[in-house]
Amino acid sequence: MIIIRGRQSETGAAKLADQTYYITTFKKLPAEIRDRNTIIYRMKSLVCITPRQFEYRDIKIPSPEEGYSLIKISRIGICGTDLHAFEGTQPFFNYPRILGHELAAEYISGDAENFKKGERVTFIPYFHCGKCIACRTGKENCCTNIKVCGVHIDGGMAEYLIVPSYSLIHGQQLSLDELALVEPLAIGVHGIRRAEIISGEYVLVVGAGPIGLGTMEFAAIAGAKVIALDINDSRLQFCKEKLKVEHTVNALSEDVSKQLNEITNGDMPTVVIDATGNLNAINNSFRYMAHGARYVLIGLQKGEICISHPEFHKREATLKSSRNATRQDFEHVMNSMKNGHVDPTTYITHRVVFDDVKNEFESWLNPATGVIKAMVEL
Ligand SMILES: [Zn+2]
Numbered sequence: 001m002i003i004i005r006g007r008q009s010e011t012g013a014a015k016l017a018d019q020t021y022y023i024t025t026f027k028k029l030p031a032e033i034r035d036r037n038t039i040i041y042r043m044k045s046l047v048c049i050t051p052r053q054f055e056y057r058d059i060k061i062p063s064p065e066e067g068y069s070l071i072k073i074s075r076i077g078i079c080g081t082d083l084h085a086f087e088g089t090q091p092f093f094n095y096p097r098i099l100g101h102e103l104a105a106e107y108i109s110g111d112a113e114n115f116k117k118g119e120r121v122t123f124i125p126y127f128h129c130g131k132c133i134a135c136r137t138g139k140e141n142c143c144t145n146i147k148v149c150g151v152h153i154d155g156g157m158a159e160y161l162i163v164p165s166y167s168l169i170h171g172q173q174l175s176l177d178e179l180a181l182v183e184p185l186a187i188g189v190h191g192i193r194r195a196e197i198i199s200g201e202y203v204l205v206v207g208a209g210p211i212g213l214g215t216m217e218f219a220a221i222a223g224a225k226v227i228a229l230d231i232n233d234s235r236l237q238f239c240k241e242k243l244k245v246e247h248t249v250n251a252l253s254e255d256v257s258k259q260l261n262e263i264t265n266g267d268m269p270t271v272v273i274d275a276t277g278n279l280n281a282i283n284n285s286f287r288y289m290a291h292g293a294r295y296v297l298i299g300l301q302k303g304e305i306c307i308s309h310p311e312f313h314k315r316e317a318t319l320k321s322s323r324n325a326t327r328q329d330f331e332h333v334m335n336s337m338k339n340g341h342v343d344p345t346t347y348i349t350h351r352v353v354f355d356d357v358k359n360e361f362e363s364w365l366n367p368a369t370g371v372i373k374a375m376v377e378l
């Protein structure tokens with residue numbers, strides 16, 4: 001953060017630490033930012049310029065227009081989407097882009113009703129149009145004009161961010177780490193809602209990354225008997241120890257179907273949920289469905305899914321995608337955190353300050369680092 005002390009005019013240039021910054025007009029910024037004795041008018045941001053290239057850039061603090069609010073970022077959770085964007089494997093993605101959508105923040109200014117300055121907040125990072133067929137039918141999460149913050153528009157890897165006022169959520173005494181984890185858990189909750197789980201049924205969750213872990217926890221809350229499938233034994237161990245998942249299967253073992261058959265007493269899982277976004281895993285999992293099962297795809301990848309029509313048909317299977325999450329899903333997550341039903345802070349394996357993200361980010365692509373969730377502190 002650049003802080004210029006002393007009396008400055010609101011336009012012109014100021015010199016600090018051998019760098020010249022140009023002060024533009026910032027009348028709309030809150031008093032603390034345009035206060036003449038403590039002028040903060042530039043902020044640090046981290047821009048993903050092209051795949052595998054980050055650059056810290058000093059940019060203007062945006063000012064909130066009508067319908068928008070300014071928040072000061074405190075935590076940024078690093079997500080698969082951010083990693084894929086950095087790698088260059090994220091569908092629907094353009095560069096340069098400021099990543100980051102799993103945020104905990106402080107409310108600074110704007111027209112969000114009942115929000116107070118200094119209040120802890122998080123937000124729903126999927127901005128919707130309110131007019132399209134999806135929005136008109138209560139499915140803002142798959143709005144035809146959706147703008148996902150940090151994906152289609154610049155996100156929260158910066159000191160401040162402007163967000164639509166309607167997207168904000170009160171922090172409700174949750175910690176900053178918990179607030180930054182609401183969004184990834186809401187993704188799992190939405191998948192569970194799409195699956196329409198019936199208490200007591202076997203739910204196979206494929207992929208034990210942060211999204212898969214959240215999905216397993218909320219499947220259990222919905223009454224499911226959860227089976228975790230992943231290729232990484234340490235992650236499966238984590239499922240057993242921290243999440244109390246009873247059944248785990250390594251996807252690399254030769255007899256996955258046989259193991260699932262035994263666990264489910266010959267029925268096979270009546271719900272399969274993909275949280276890998278890996279084409280092979282997605283294609284393989286069609287075989288693990290019980291007759292009459294539902295298959296929900298939370299994970300996303302770029303290729304085309306290939307299925308055996310007769311295998312799918314004989315099961316009278318249902319295939320559903322699950323995109324983003326709704327406010328109802330966010331609320332369910334926050335209530336479950338408050339009630340102590342979930343403690344996703346156990347997912348946090350890596351913690352860095354904002355200045356170190358550029359250097360550390362690449363290492364989080366390597367599974368050998370044991371990363372589940374990396375958390376950035378500001
Ligand atoms: Zn995310």
Ligand SMILES: [Zn+2]
Pocket residue numbers: 128129130131132133134135136140143144145146
């Ligand atoms: Zn819409």
